[in-house]
Amino acid sequence: MRTLTGVISDTGGIIRAKTVPARRIEAFARSGMGASLTWPVFCVDNGIAMTPELGVVGDLRLTADLERAVVLDRGFGWAPADVRDQDGELSPYCWRSVTRRQVDRLASLGIEALVGNELEFGLLDEAGRPLGERDGWPCYGAGVYSELSEFAADLCERLDAVDLPVEQIHAEYGLGQFEISLPPREPVRAADDVLLARAVIGRTCRDHALRVTFSPVPFPGGSGNGAHMHVSLTRDGVPLLAGGPLAEELTDDGASAIAGIVRHLPHAIAVLAGTVVSGERLQPGHWSGAFACWGVENREAAVRLLLANNGNPHGANVEVKCVDSGANTYLATGLVLGFAALGIEGRLELPEAVTVDPTELSSEQAGAAALVPLPNDAAGRIELFEKSEAARAVLGPELHAAVAAVRRYESSLYEGEDAHALTRFAWSS
Ligand code: GLU
Ligand code: MG
Numbered sequence: 001m002r003t004l005t006g007v008i009s010d011t012g013g014i015i016r017a018k019t020v021p022a023r024r025i026e027a028f029a030r031s032g033m034g035a036s037l038t039w040p041v042f043c044v045d046n047g048i049a050m051t052p053e054l055g056v057v058g059d060l061r062l063t064a065d066l067e068r069a070v071v072l073d074r075g076f077g078w079a080p081a082d083v084r085d086q087d088g089e090l091s092p093y094c095w096r097s098v099t100r101r102q103v104d105r106l107a108s109l110g111i112e113a114l115v116g117n118e119l120e121f122g123l124l125d126e127a128g129r130p131l132g133e134r135d136g137w138p139c140y141g142a143g144v145y146s147e148l149s150e151f152a153a154d155l156c157e158r159l160d161a162v163d164l165p166v167e168q169i170h171a172e173y174g175l176g177q178f179e180i181s182l183p184p185r186e187p188v189r190a191a192d193d194v195l196l197a198r199a200v201i202g203r204t205c206r207d208h209a210l211r212v213t214f215s216p217v218p219f220p221g222g223s224g225n226g227a228h229m230h231v232s233l234t235r236d237g238v239p240l241l242a243g244g245p246l247a248e249e250l251t252d253d254g255a256s257a258i259a260g261i262v263r264h265l266p267h268a269i270a271v272l273a274g275t276v277v278s279g280e281r282l283q284p285g286h287w288s289g290a291f292a293c294w295g296v297e298n299r300e301a302a303v304r305l306l307l308a309n310n311g312n313p314h315g316a317n318v319e320v321k322c323v324d325s326g327a328n329t330y331l332a333t334g335l336v337l338g339f340a341a342l343g344i345e346g347r348l349e350l351p352e353a354v355t356v357d358p359t360e361l362s363s364e365q366a367g368a369a370a371l372v373p374l375p376n377d378a379a380g381r382i383e384l385f386e387k388s389e390a391a392r393a394v395l396g397p398e399l400h401a402a403v404a405a406v407r408r409y410e411s412s413l414y415e416g417e418d419a420h421a422l423t424r425f426a427w428s429s
Pocket of ligand 1: 225227287288
């Protein structure tokens with residue numbers, strides 16, 4: 001390894017990093033590299049949403065997790081980083097620990113979760129024009145591979161080489177849009193994988209004279225980039241989302257887990273789909289899951305249950321569709337797992353499934369499904385988030401306050417501006 005780059009995803013989902021030469025790798029893991037207390041409140045324009053607690057005095061240490069270190073290419077090392085205080089203890093601002101704590105919480109209930117993420121992204125030429133702008137882009141089209149088969153093969157091989165075996169790749173709906181599916185894994189690792197995949201995609205693009213955007217909506221009026229999150233739950237290896245006595249073969253705990261996610265989801269949108277452009281994606285008809293409700297194979301429900309069947313070799317799982325590619329994956333994963341745990345702990349009853357497009361439901365049917373439109377404006381998302389004890393408990397009061405500060409700052413900054421152009425490459429790596 002020539003250098004090691006330790007990365008974090010900040011409160012607003014931007015990937016930031018420190019790099020050391022080979023001889024400093026041990027120090028990066030042990031003592032960490034310094035980061036000012038403003039890192040948790042960096043915003044998408046690099047502004048700082050300072051709070052009384054987070055200002056110019058104090059220091060955090062980013063410690064590289066060498067167990068997850070890989071060599072990307074040409075000797076450049078990569079590892080996810082934790083955030084610690086000067087004494088080496090995990091900091092309340094450690095984004096990665098948010099997922100870790102919810103894994104432990106589920107473990108105390110005897111439950112193991114696996115998470116697999118889908119990543120959508122847009123490809124652009126070097127001048128910044130989306131591929132397909134000139135000649136069109138057939139969604140799911142095989143035609144795009146006449147020009148992009150080298151890129152697709154290279155990407156799959158490079159992901160394999162860093163032990164991230166991609167499940168599939170396809171040309172998505174939007175101009176120049178692609179999607180890859182990452183394999184189901186232990187949740188912290190699955191979140192690390194999202195950052196790793198973004199690094200590999202970015203580097204592969206550069207070698208093919210392409211640029212990549214992970215913005216939730218890179219161009220006004222264009223398709224959104226989702227980051228759909230699949231979650232499965234087992235106890236002693238026995239699935240909770242299949243083989244049970246309830247409707248759709250759910251177990252009691254499986255049904256309560258879904259109920260917990262559906263109930264609390266509106267309060268977490270400031271994290272899951274909370275960027276300055278996210279609201280444009282989280283609309284009915286965009287297959288982004290704009291309604292808090294659940295349904296089997298329902299692509300307009302924020303929580304889509306996939307049954308255990310031949311077409312689904314990983315077994316039953318829930319797909320949380322409202323998450324976008326601007327979200328901090330560690331916070332998003334922690335919130336989804338935490339809400340599932342809350343549902344199980346409280347033995348929540350599952351509302352009715354939604355079996356049609358949610359916009360077609362009568363108000364009575366919407367009530368039975370406990371259906372709530374997810375907030376897609378900044379003020380609405382922030383208000384629900386700030387009053388959520390569930391979100392505060394999962395994130396911890398420090399990161400909960402940091403998210404609110406960042407989102408408030410960003411929403412005032414971009415009023416009336418061309419938010420798409422300003423943030424197009426913010427989430428690239
Ligand atoms: N691009 C859509 C989104 O923003 C998802 C399309 C699909 O894969 O179902 O979430
Ligand atoms: Mg897709």
